[in-house]
Amino acid sequence: MKKISMKNREEYTYYLFMYLKNKQKDLFREDFLNLHPTDQVEIFKQLSPDKRKKVYHYLTADEFAELFIGLRLHEQKQVFTELEDDFALKMLVELPADEITDFFSEIPEHISTFLLNKMEKTEAENIKLLLTYKHDSAGSLMTTEFIKVSPNASVSQVMEQLRLEGMDAETIYYIYVVDELDKLIGVVSLRELISNSSDVTVDQVMKEQVVSVSPTTDQEQVSTIIKDYNLLALPVITAEDKIIGIVTVDDVMDVMEEEITEDLGEFAAVKGALDLDVTSLTAAKKRLPWLILLLFIGMFTAGLIGVFEATLAEVAVLAVFIPLIADMAGNTGTQSLAVVVRGLALNKLDRKAVIRLIKREAVTGLILGIVCGVLVSVIALLIPQGSTVLGFIIGTSLFVTILFSTISGTVIPLIINKLKIDPAVASGPFITTINDILGLFIYFSIATSLLHYL
C-alpha cells in the first residue's frame, strides 16, 4: 500500500523534481496526479517559477483547478499572474462557485470584471450574485453546486441523477427536495436512500424538518449549527424558502480556524492583526489604536498613584510592591476572563449559569486571595526592609485585590457582552489595566491609612 509518510513524501518529491527537470511529462503526470490535492499543493509550493511553469503545461486546466483550490488566497493571486490567459480562464470555470467568489473578492475589481465578462453568462451571473454577500455570512460561504430533486422522483431516478450530476456537486450525500417553485420541502440522505428499494419515492423517505440558514446568517452561527447537528452540509434559503446554496462541513472547519484566530486576537487586543503575511507597517497600524487607548487608560493609573505621592515620598519601599500588586490583579482577572470568554463562545452562559459562575468565581477569588495574601505577607516580613506592618499592608491589599479582580474579570466581560459592545474591549489588557487601577487604589488606601504605624 502506498501511504503518505514523511519518508516517501521526500522520495516522491525528489522524483517529481527530476521528472520536471528532465521534461518527462508522462512520468510526472502519473506520479503527481496519484497524490491527494493537499499533497500536490505542498510539493507545488516548493517549486521554482521555472518548474511551476512546466506544471502549468503538463496538467490540464481541470487538473490544475484541484491544486489551485488548495492554495491560500495570496498564493492564488501570485500563481494566477503566472498562468497564460487561456489556461487561467479554463481553470477558473472549473472551480466551485464559492472558490471563484473568494478569489474574485481579493483581486482588483477591473480584473474580476474582465474575467466575468469572458465567462459563460449564467456562471457569471451566479458569481456576481455570490459576490454581493458580506464576507462573514452564510451567503459568502455557500456553494451553488448541490443536488436537488422533486418529491415524486423514485430512488432509482435519484440514483441516476447522482450518477450524472454527482461529480460536479459539492456533496451528493444530502439530497435536497424542492417543489416546483424551488422551495425547500425536505432532505434525504444518500444513506437513507440506498437503504430503500428503488421504486420508493423521495417524499416517502424525506425528512421534512430541515435545519437551514439565511444567506445573511453569521458564519460563526453556521458553524455552530453544523457542529451541534452533526451535519455534512447545511442548506441556505431565502425568505421565500427557496434553496440557493449549501455550506459544507469542510468550509466550516476553515471558519472555526478563523474564529479561533479572532477570539485570540480579541483576547490579546490585536484584533485582526494575527496574520503572518502582513508588513510591519500594516501590523503596527492595526495594533496602534489598541495600544494608544491602553496608554491613555494607563495614564489614569499614573494619576491615581500621583494622588498618593505624599505617601510614597514618605515610605519609598511601598513603590517596590506596585508591580507585584498590579501583576497579580492582572493575572487573576485574566484567568477569570478566560473562563467567561470560553463560556460565551460555547453558548453555555444562560441566566442561571451566569449566577452560578459569578458565585463560584467569588469563592474561588476568596481562596486564591487568602493563599496568596498569607504567602506575600510572610515574604514581606522576611525581606531586609520588611516589618509586621508592611507584611500586613501587602498581605491585606493582595487579598482584597485578588478577590475583586476575580470578580471584575468575571462580571465586566459579562456586562460588556450583555451591552453588545465590541467584545475586544473586554480583552486581557483591558481587564488587566482596570484591575491594576483597582488593585493599586486598594493598596495605597490601606497603606496611607496605616502610614503612621510604618
Add this chain to the structure above:
Amino acid sequence: MKKISMKNREEYTYYLFMYLKNKQKDLFREDFLNLHPTDQVEIFKQLSPDKRKKVYHYLTADEFAELFIGLRLHEQKQVFTELEDDFALKMLVELPADEITDFFSEIPEHISTFLLNKMEKTEAENIKLLLTYKHDSAGSLMTTEFIKVSPNASVSQVMEQLRLEGMDAETIYYIYVVDELDKLIGVVSLRELISNSSDVTVDQVMKEQVVSVSPTTDQEQVSTIIKDYNLLALPVITAEDKIIGIVTVDDVMDVMEEEITEDLGEFAAVKGALDLDVTSLTAAKKRLPWLILLLFIGMFTAGLIGVFEATLAEVAVLAVFIPLIADMAGNTGTQSLAVVVRGLALNKLDRKAVIRLIKREAVTGLILGIVCGVLVSVIALLIPQGSTVLGFIIGTSLFVTILFSTISGTVIPLIINKLKIDPAVASGPFITTINDILGLFIYFSIATSLLHYL
C-alpha cells in the same frame, strides 16, 4: 415546511410538555421523534425528573440512545442513574462504540466492569480494547463501526452490503478496502462508486493512497489531517496496516472546540481550569500553582525596584509611571505572543517563516515604540509635575521597552516551543511579568543616569 425556528420550538416544547402531563404517549412519540436528536436533547434537558421518567417509558431503548448521545458526559451520568437497569443496558448496546467508551471512562470502574459483564462478549471485548487508548489519541476518538469490503467485490455487491450494514455504520460514504488479513489497501468513496456501472470491481476504482493515522496519534494532529485533506473520515491502522477504526469529521469538530479551550487556557495561565462545571475549590486548586509561580517571579520585579530605592526616594514622581511602563511592556508583549501562538497552532512557522516573523516584529516594535514614546513624552511635559527631562526619560524608556517587549514576546515563546517545554510557560501572564522586569529595569536605569538633571 416544518422548520426549527425559535418560535415553533417554543410551541413544540409546550405541546410536548402537555402530552407528557396528560400521558398522551402516542402524540408525544409522534412529535418528539420527528425532531432532530439535537433538538430532542434541548427539550429533554428542560424536563423535571418526573417528566423525564415518563420519557424513559415512552421511548424504546433504541430511540432513547439517539438522545443520550447528545447529552454531555456529566448529564449522561445523571440520566443513567435514573434509568431502570434493563432499559439502561439495552440502550447502552445501541450506542456507537466510541460513545460507550467515552461514557465508561467517566463512571466508576466497578460500574463499568459490571455493565461490561452483562454485555455481549465480542462487544465487551471491543470496548475493553478501546478503553485502553489514551484520552487524547486517535484510538480514543475512533469508532469501530465502518464499512470494509474486499478488492474484488463488485459495485452492486458493495451497494447490497451498504443496504444491509449501512444503518449501523458511522459513515457509509467512505468504503475501506481490505485484503484477507484485514490490511487496508485502498479506499473508495460512495460518490465514485455510484458513478460506475454495477459490474466494475472495487480494485478498479479504489484509491491506493490512503491517508491514515495510528491509534496513538494525537487528536490535534488527527483534526489537522481531516481539515487539510477535507475528509469525512480518517482510518486508524495498526503498525501492521490493519484497519481497526475510523475517526469521523463530527468527532473532530468537538476536538477543535476542545483544543481552542486548551489554547486559551494556556494563554491565560489557567490550564485545564476553564470548565464551568467544577467547584470553587477545584478551580482554585488548578489556578493556584500558576499564581504562586507568578507571585514569586513578581518578587523579582519588587527586588529590582528595591535596587533603585535611592532614586525613588529622591524623585517620588518616578513611581507614578511604574504601572504605565509595566502595562505597556505587558500589552505589546502579549500582542506579539498572540501572533506566535496562532502561527504555531496553524503549523505555519518553519525556519524561514520564523526569521521573517522576528524581523517583522522587530520593525513593528520600532514603529509602535516611536509613536507611543513620543506620545507619552508630550503628556509628561503637560502634567503638573512634568518637565522636559521627565518627558525625555519616560518617552525614551517607553520606546526601548516597547521595542524589547515586542521582540521578547516573539522570541521567548519560539524558544520555549523549540525546547519542547510546556507551552503554558509562555502564557500571557509570564510574558507580561518578564517584560515588566525588562521595562522597569530600562526605565530606572535611564532615570538614575539622568537623576541630577531632574
